[in-house]
Amino acid sequence: MTLDPQRTIQELKALRDLTGDDQGAQRVAFTDRWVAARQFLKERLDQLPVEQHMDPAGNYWATLKGDSERELLIGGHLDSVPNGGWLDGCLNVLAGLEVLRRFNEQYGGRPPVTLRLVDWADEEGARFGRSLYGSSAASGHLDVQEVAKLRDRDGIPLSDALTQIGVTLADAPHARAELRNAAAYLELHIEQGPVLERLDLPLGAVLGTVGVERHTITFHGQAAHSGSTPMDVRRDAFLAAGRLAQETYTIAQRHGGVCTIGSVKTLPGIVTSVVETCELTLDQRHLDADRLAAMWQDAQDAARRFADDGGCTVDFGYLWNIEPIPFHPELIEATDASILEVTERSHRLPSGPLHDAAEVARAGVPTVMLFVQSLRGISHNKIEDTREEHIALSVQALDRLADKAVAWIQGQ
The missing domain is CATH 3.30.70.360 (Alpha-Beta Plaits)
Structure with a gap:
């Protein structure tokens, strides 16, 4: 199967139309539009031979079983800040979906290792003030007693919001089981800063989170x-x-x-x-x-x-x-090599914002991120944007990186 980055771009636009308005993205975690975004993803995953489930913390997983139980994870988040941008978080998920499609067709539904796509719950923390909720539950760094105290601006407890989607807060730490076979984790994200644009580069390999x-x-x-x-x-x-x-x-x-x-x-x-x-x-x-x-x-x-x-x-x-969280050196090298297969130059840079990848790395899973240029370095804003040709390159680079990660896992 030929990878189709244009399909990812069209799906990103469709998701924008479904869950945004003239002020920007409105996919705040555990709200109706966030639920609609999850349904949008599920409808597309239903076309693939994947097992789908929501874990005890509310993260959503799609698993394409492979010849090995060792797993390559690709992740992102569908939730947004209020009046957010059209790419922050959801690019990661929908690009990962396209990679999943390519692996499924190339390997007849049975890749060499198991591939899993995850939509982490409430990465942004926009509603309850606690970022990386879902990934920290999976990593073992969620303090249930502390987050049980959280309320949104309407006074609704986090536990009540979770109940609305079928999650019991006390059970959230059981999400740690999702990482038991994880051999590597990949995450594509818009840079959200000006470095790549200043260098006139579309893509960069991320050294770690600060x-x-x-x-x-x-x-x-x-x-x-x-x-x-x-x-x-x-x-x-x-x-x-x-x-x-x-x-x-x-x-x-x-x-x-x-x-x-x-x-x-x-x-x-x-x-x-x-x-x-x-x-x-x-x-x-x-x-x-x-x-x-x-x-x-x-x-x-x-x-x-x-x-x-x-x-x-x-x-x-x-x-x-x-603490600073460096990413895996061999996967950084693989990311650099993947970028150079789709464009002439690469650049290595740290991530100033935190991401779910940081929590996965804290759990001991070899992790790396790939950045794509952000126009004007602006994010968390309705004017957030990335050139479509750069989005396409990022999907291609993520796909190449997934192949390299599979080979790396097999060699371990």
């Missing part, structure tokens, strides 16, 4: 009247915070990572008062664990310095962190 340190930094000064308090005697918590905001760019440049102050809260928060308390959220990311730790230490040192300079104090709060 580590993340996420903290609050709270400066404490003194509230005072904004009219009667001279500038040189103020203990302005916002001034210290502002100086730190600028310094984070220097820290990021020094270490080759990224730093983001994503939110700022001030008290008393009125125009007639010097700011007494200013709380920042700081997100720092790097592919190297030591440099990530150094970035966080530099931020703390700078915050203390600016606090002292302004007659303020500062304290720090922990939000969340995850």
Whole structure:
């Protein structure tokens, strides 16, 4: 069978028409449009001799049995953020579907190893604030007691949303059984950043997902009247915070990572008062664990310095962190080789966003990702886009990579 990337493009457009509107994709996890997207996938899988089921966490699997029980997994996610893009997540799934079709026809429904396509549940975390829900259940990193506390903005618990699709939250960790025969995992994704476009390259091999340190930094000064308090005697918590905001760019440049102050809260928060308390959220990311730790230490040192300079104090709060997760070196080489079979040049880059691939790799499954260029580097936005010729190349490269991964599995 000849692979048909144009079919993938047409299916992506059909899914966009089915589950989006003029504001973008609306496939938020566990909503009616997400269910419709799953049904869209199921109808196409019904045309193949695959076993389909939803696991105890709500992930959806299609299995094409092979001569070996060892499994090559290809994954992605159909859920989106509100007003999201037409490719984020679903490209992975529908490209994997096309690869599944090609393997089925080439091998008469019995490939050398078992192939499995998975739609991970709630990768985005857009509704309940917990990203990578389904893949973390499969990897063994889901804390059921913690996620049981989650509510959406309407007050609906995650457990109730799961019940609506036939899932019991307490059973979610049993999804770990899905990875027991996994020999390799592949994931195609739009880059969601500007690197490949700047290099004028359609595709790139992903080295791994960066580590993340996420903290609050709270400066404490003194509230005072904004009219009667001279500038040189103020203990302005916002001034210290502002100086730190600028310094984070220097820290990021020094270490080759990224730093983001994503939110700022001030008290008393009125125009007639010097700011007494200013709380920042700081997100720092790097592919190297030591440099990530150094970035966080530099931020703390700078915050203390600016606090002292302004007659303020500062304290720090922990939000969340995850270690850098490098992908499998031999599969990175295979990805590079697959890209070079369909285009002239390749590039290796880390992934700043987290992906389900990170959780699969954390579970010990050899993992790699393939990126395709994003126009303007924009994602999580209705203007998210990728050239159709690049989408076609990405499907071809994923298909070549699947062949190489099968050969690699057989050689283990």
